Amino acid sequence: xxxxxxxxxxxxxxxxxxxxxxxxxxxxxxxxxxxxxxxxxxxxxxxxxxxxxxxxxxxxxxxxxxxxxxxxxxxxxxxxxxxxxxxxxxxxxxxxxxxxxxxxxxxxxxxxxxxxxxxxxxxxxxxxxxxxxxxxxxxxxxxxxxxxxxxxxxxxxxxxxxxxxxxxxxxxxxxxxxxxxxxxxxxxxxxxxxxxxxxxxxxxxxxxxxxxxxxxxxxxxxxxxxxxxxxxxxxxxxxxxxxxxxxxxx
Amino acid sequence: xxxxxxxxxxxxxxxxxxxxxxxxxxxxxxxxxxxxxxxxxxxxxxxxxxxxxxxxxxxxxxxxxxxxxxxxxxxxxxxxxxxxxxxxxxxxxxxxxxxxxxxxxxxxxxxxxxxxxxxxxxxxxxxxxxxxxxxxxxxxxxxxxxxxxxxxxxxxxxxxxxxxxxxxxxxxxxxxxxxxxxxxxxxxxxxxxxxxxxxxxxxxxxxxxxxxxxxxxxxxxxxxxxxxxxxxxxxxxxxxxxxxxxxxxxxxxxxxxxxxxxxxxxxxxxxxx
Ligand SMILES: Nc1ncnc2c1ncn2[C@@H]1O[C@H](COP(=O)(O)OP(=O)(O)OP(=O)(O)O)[C@@H](O)[C@H]1O
Ligand SMILES: [Mg+2]
Numbered sequence: 001x002x003x004x005x006x007x008x009x010x011x012x013x014x015x016x017x018x019x020x021x022x023x024x025x026x027x028x029x030x031x032x033x034x035x036x037x038x039x040x041x042x043x044x045x046x047x048x049x050x051x052x053x054x055x056x057x058x059x060x061x062x063x064x065x066x067x068x069x070x071x072x073x074x075x076x077x078x079x080x081x082x083x084x085x086x087x088x089x090x091x092x093x094x095x096x097x098x099x100x101x102x103x104x105x106x107x108x109x110x111x112x113x114x115x116x117x118x119x120x121x122x123x124x125x126x127x128x129x130x131x132x133x134x135x136x137x138x139x140x141x142x143x144x145x146x147x148x149x150x151x152x153x154x155x156x157x158x159x160x161x162x163x164x165x166x167x168x169x170x171x172x173x174x175x176x177x178x179x180x181x182x183x184x185x186x187x188x189x190x191x192x193x194x195x196x197x198x199x200x201x202x203x204x205x206x207x208x209x210x211x212x213x214x215x216x217x218x219x220x221x222x223x224x225x226x227x228x229x230x231x232x233x234x235x236x237x238x239x240x241x242x243x244x245x246x247x248x249x250x
Numbered sequence: 251x252x253x254x255x256x257x258x259x260x261x262x263x264x265x266x267x268x269x270x271x272x273x274x275x276x277x278x279x280x281x282x283x284x285x286x287x288x289x290x291x292x293x294x295x296x297x298x299x300x301x302x303x304x305x306x307x308x309x310x311x312x313x314x315x316x317x318x319x320x321x322x323x324x325x326x327x328x329x330x331x332x333x334x335x336x337x338x339x340x341x342x343x344x345x346x347x348x349x350x351x352x353x354x355x356x357x358x359x360x361x362x363x364x365x366x367x368x369x370x371x372x373x374x375x376x377x378x379x380x381x382x383x384x385x386x387x388x389x390x391x392x393x394x395x396x397x398x399x400x401x402x403x404x405x406x407x408x409x410x411x412x413x414x415x416x417x418x419x420x421x422x423x424x425x426x427x428x429x430x431x432x433x434x435x436x437x438x439x440x441x442x443x444x445x446x447x448x449x450x451x452x453x454x455x456x457x458x459x460x461x462x463x464x465x466x467x468x469x470x471x472x473x474x475x476x477x478x479x480x481x482x483x484x485x486x487x488x489x490x491x492x493x494x495x496x497x498x499x500x501x502x503x504x505x506x507x508x509x510x511x512x513x514x515x516x517x518x519x520x521x522x523x
Binding site: 110113114117118119121122124125126127128129133 | 315318319320338341342346347348350352354355356357358367368371372420
């Protein structure tokens with residue numbers, strides 16, 4: 001019962017924070033420097049790890065697909081499998097998971113430390129809402145950066161798959177054949193589908209991490225606890241939302 | 251004391267507003283069942299300097315946070331200029347600033363940006379005007395050399411001064427100070443007293459100062475309240491306080507340094523022979 005209460009409170013305060021932030025949407029043009037800074041934090045710092053992980057996911061996909069599809073004599077279709085799974089599922093999902101680990105944790109740590117050291121109180125007294133200068137720029141930035149990150153993840157993953165398809169001796173599929181199969185089965189719509197998913201994941205991750213950070217109570221020890229809570233909550237939400245968003249989009 | 255109808259003047263815009271008072275009425279506050287503030291009632295008159303003293307842990311900071319609207323009392327009411335300070339609308343109408351006990355500077359911003367944040371967000375003037383205002387405020391507290399430093403690069407006393415400067419930039423009608431001189435040398439402490447007095451005399455700013463600084467409390471204040479264990483045990487002019495016969499107050503204001511205090515005896519008997 002108590003657990004349920006905590007969950008409901010969390011949902012309530014998150015929704016409230018969302019509406020509060022959105023009510024300041026008109027100030028976004030004036031907050032341009034903050035928006036750019038957050039784009040940098042979210043996009044640029046996450047990019048390398050997204051690229052590395054996507055590359056290896058692509059290779060593993062191609063490897064697994066290669067072994068099982070060889071049995072049917074269909075290994076020419078590796079490209080289609082890698083293409084579709086990357087675009088529709090693994091690209092957006094991995095990007096969101098990395099976002100939660102890399103950016104979400106940092107957001108919660110920063111906001112929680114601002115809360116614990118009374119910086120948020122100082123803002124409140126100055127009548128500068130945290131939702132306006134701390135949350136809104138981050139939400140806007142994640143909406144802009146998620147598609148970019150996801151598309152890069154897709155491309156790197158596809159490329160990773162093609163490397164395996166070409167150089168693993170049991171497969172030996174030329175890049176031309178690989179990408180022909182990929183193009184034939186992976187439509188623009190599939191990529192867009194993935195991007196929309198990623199937008200939902202990214203937005204929710206950032207919103208939840210902001211909310212948990214801003215609601216931290218107590219001393220410095222709570223900062224670590226808040227970060228853990230934020231990342232775990234984000235991961236669960238990504239997986240749960242994945243099912244529902246996929247169901248809506250299919 | 252000034253008449254209640256005195257005006258505060260915004261030195262930058264020249265805009266005038268009524269000096270604001272504070273009314274604390276029967277305020278109690280408990281944290282998890284522990285009573286920290288017990289039925290506190292007092293008033294701060296417009297453009298008065300009200301000093302709040304009391305032993306460590308007596309609830310002074312908690313009381314200031316309530317007046318600033320950061321916390322809600324368990325029971326009782328607080329009014330700043332007749333309005334509930336916890337509402338955004340009130341802070342829109344009444345310019346209120348709080349100098350936090352440990353500064354609460356924005357760690358990710360330079361000293362300059364810490365001070366410029368308020369005028370920028372509230373769009374008071376162009377960048378040049380803001381710069382002048384920020385530098386002026388830093389000069390008053392002689393920390394203009396640190397303008398490009400970050401809070402982590404400042405000493406404790408410098409942080410305190412920057413946070414007072416940050417409060418001044420907001421042109422407050424009501425200034426709440428939580429131990430503004432606790433980390434400062436005697437000369438700087440005197441300067442802070444001068445600043446508080448000047449703000450009152452020139453701009454009719456109302457000040458509520460929590461301090462352990464007797465010189466500040468007894469020279470510039472209009473009235474002094476003493477808080478002990480969450481209770482307001484006395485309230486009066488500095489003169490009243492000096493004449494007080496209440497042993498708690500006499501002991502608090504004139505602590506004796508007793509190097510033969512029994513608490514050391516305990517240590518000695520516990521030490522191995
Ligand atoms: N958030 C809180 N939760 C629980 N107890 C609190 C909280 N804040 C303060 N207290 C308790 O309230 C009492 C008063 O604290 P407060 O910080 O107001 O003391 P103070 O008078 O400012 O002391 P000092 O002169 O040392 O700054 C203390 O006993 C403290 O433990
Ligand atoms: Mg205190």
